[in-house]
Amino acid sequence: MIRLPALGALLALALPTSAALARDNEDVTHFTLNNGMEVVVVEDHRAPSVQQMVWYRAGSADEPKGSSGVAHFLEHLLFKATDKMDAGEFSATVAKNGGRDNAFTSYDYTAYFQRVAADRLELMMQMESDRMKNIRLTPENIATERDVIIEERNQRTENDPSALFREQLNAAQYLNHRYGTPVIGWMHEMRELDLQDALDFYKLYYSPNNAILVVSGDVEPDNVRQLAEQYYGEIPANPELPERLRTQEPPQTAERRLTFRDDRVAQEYVSRSYLAQERDPGDQKTAAALTILAELLGGGTTSYFAEKLQFDTSIATYSAAFYSGQSLDDTTFNIVVVPQPGVSLQDAEDAMDAAVAGFMKDGVDAEQLERIKQQVRAEQIYARDNADSVANRYGSALAIGLSVQDVQDWPDVLEAVTADDIMQAAKDVFNREASVTGWLMREEVTE
C-alpha cells in the first residue's frame, strides 16, 4: 500500500480516534481545583520528561459571528507579551530549558503545551498561568500576527484545492452550526480581525473554570497538585463564563451536491459526508458503533470498500470511510472514492453507492469484527508507550464535555458493540437528506 500524498489529510482522518486504555492499565489521576480548573495527571516514569497541556473549552465554534478565525488568532497572540514577559519570551524560555512548546486550535478547544525535562514543570506552570490572564497586546502585534495567520491560511488552504474543497463541503453540511466555518477563518473575516476581537474572546473564555490542565510524564500527582494550586489555584474563576450553548442544526431535509473545480487538481475524487452523532457524556454507544462501522466499511485493505472497489473490481485507486466521535456537537461520517484513471466520477459514485447498499445487505463480517476488537484490546497495551498521547486523549475529551469516566469506559463500549448495533447505526447515519456529496474536479478544459 502506498500513501497518496494529496490525500494525506484524508488518510490521517481515516484512523479511528485512538482506542483508549483500560483503567487497569493506566496511571491516571484526576482532581479539580477550588476555582473549577480540572487537572489530569498521566504518570510515566520511564524517561525524565514531562508535558504540560492547558486546554480551554473554547474553539472556533464558540466565536461570535463575523469574527471567524479569532480563536486561532488569539492562540498565536498568547505568545506575545504579558505583564511579566516580553513578546516571544515564553517560547524562548522553554527553548533555553531544552524544551519545545506550541499550541493548536480546533472547533471545540484551544490547547497550549510544552515538553521539557521533568524538573522544569514549575517554570512551565508559572508561565502558563501568567498568560491565562495577563497578556498585553499592541497594535503592531495585531498587524504582524494577522499577516502570519493569513500566510498560514495560504499555506494550509489557499494552496491546496483539496482543502478548499473540504471547506465547501463543510459549509454545505452545516446549515446552522458553526462547524460549517473553517477553524482558521474565512479570509475576508481574518483580514478584519482586530485587537478588540481578540481581547473580547480572551476575557470571556480564558479562565481556570473553563480550562483543563493535563500533565504527563515523570511526575507525582501530589507534586502536580501542589504546583497547580500554587500557580493556577490563585486565579479567580470567571463568574461571567457563559454556558456553552450553540446554535443547533434544524432537521436536514434536502440532499446537497456540489462540484469544486480547480486547475491545480491532479486527482479527481468523490466524497460524501453524512451528519452523524458524536460521543456524548454517558452515551457513547452509537459513536462506538460508528467508529467500528468506519473500520469495517473503509478502514483499509481488509475493508468492504476495498473488496468491492479495489479487489473485486478496479474502480478505485483508493477508498475509505472515516469517522471521529470526538466532537461537542453533531459530527460527520465520511466516505471517499478516488477513481482509477478512465473511471468517471459518476461511475465512481455509483460504485460507492452500490458498495454501501451491498454492505447494508451483506451485514457485518463476524471475523472482521473480531479482528478489529483484537486491535482495540492491543491498543490498551501499545498506548502505554506514549503517555503524551494518553494525555492528549483525556484533554480533548474533557474539553468537549466528556468525563474521565467516559474516557475510561470507551474501550469497554467499543468491546460491547454488536453486529446489530453497527447495522442500526449504519441505517440511521446513511440518510441522504442529511448528506453532502462533492466532486473535486479539474477545470473543464483539460490537456
Added chain:
Amino acid sequence: MRLFYAVVLTVLAALPARAEVDIQEVTSPGGITAWLVEEHSIPFVALDLRFRGGASLDAPEKRGATNLMTGLLEEGAGDLDARDFARAAEGLASSFRFSVDDDALAISTRFLTENQDASIALLKQAVQFPRFDPDAIERVRGQVLSGIRSSAKDPNDIARKKMDELLYGDHPYGSPLSGTKDTVTALTRDDLIAAHKAVLARDRIFIGAVGDITPEALGLMLDDLLGDLPKTGAPLPPRAEVTIPSGTTVVDFPTPQSVALFAQNGISQKDDDFFAATVLNQVLGGGSFESRLMTEVREKRGLTYGVYSSLVPMDLAETIQGSVSSANDRIGQAMDVIKEEWTKAAADGVTQQELEDAKTYITGSYPLRFDGNQTIASILVGMQMIDLPIDYIATRNAKVEAVTLDDVKRVADELLDPEGLAFVVVGQPQGVDGTAPVQND
C-alpha cells in the same frame, strides 16, 4: 522585561536531565548484529530494520522500482494474498510499516509479546517471500501513478523535484524516488524481483530493538527472520557531486502562495566541526521560534507562517537546505531577508548569548527524544547507520558543550556561502528575478 525568570534559570541550568538508555549490542548465532534496549515493563517489542541503499539502487531507466517493490512487500507473501496478509496482521494486532527513502528501505514493526512468534513468522514471509502477484502489482502501480500525478500539481513537490534535479543531476538523489509515469508504467514483475534481491541483503542491515525481549531471544529471532536473505546485495551508488545552481530558479505555477526552497553546500556528520555547525544552524534557522530567520521573517515582518533551515547530511551528499512560503507579492521580500541573515551570520557568527541559548536547547532537548520504545528503536538504527559508537548517547552533550564562540564564527565563515545560496521558487512570485525561469510541465 527579561529578568523575571533569571533566578530560576540559573538553578535549573545546573541540572540537565539525563537519558538513561542502556544499549546492548547483540550478535545472533548466525552473525547478525543488532542494538537492543531491554524494556520489560510493557509486553510488546518495537523492532526497526533498515537496509542501506534504498531507492538509490534504482537504475535510471528503472526509477521507481525499489519504491514499487517496497509498496508490494505487504501485498501478498508466501501462502497469503494481499488481504490474507493484512487479515493475519490485524488478527495479531501487529503493525508492519514498510517505507523507502533515498538512503534506506525501512521496516518498522511492533508486536505483542504474546504474539511474537506468529508475528515474526508473518513478517518473514513479507521480507523473504513477497509474491508480487500481477493483480497486486497493478493495484499498487495505480497508487504510485496517482501519487506522481498529484506531485506534479503540488507546489512543495514541484519545488523539491526541481531543487534535487539542480543539486544532484543524474545521481539517484536528483530525481523523485517514486519514478516517472513512463518508468513506473514500464516496470515488470522481474524488475521488482531484481529490486528485492538488490536491496534486501544481509551485508547492509541495521537493526534496533526495544521492548520485552532478551538478547538471546532477539538473536534467535533475527536469524529466523533474516538468516536466509542473500549475503550481499547490489553495489551502493557513488557519492553525489553537489552542484549549487546560481541565483534563483522560478517555476511558474498558478497558486496564491509561492513556495521557496534554498540550498547550499553542507557538512558531514563525521566532520569535527559538525557540532559547531549544528549550533550555528540552530541560531540561524533551526526549528524553534527563536531562530534568526523566524524572528526576522515571521515575528517582525509577518511574511510567512514558517521559515526553517537544516543541515541535511545524507549518506552520499551533504547540503544545508531551508524553506519558506509567502504570498506571491511578498515572497521576494522574505527571500531578501533570508539572504541578509545569511550574509550577517557568515560575517559575524553568533553572539555569546545565542551560543549559550542554542547549547542549552540542543543539550536539554536531547534526552527528551528517548520517549517511547518505537522512537528509541528508530534512533538506535539511525545511530548505527552513521557509525556512531554505542556509548554515543552518554557522550554527545559534552561535544555540544565544547563548542566555542570562535568555533562557530570560524565555521560560519567557512561554511555559510551567501553568494552560493540558491533558491527555487514555485508560484507566480512578483519582483523576483529568476535567472532561469522554467515552465512547469
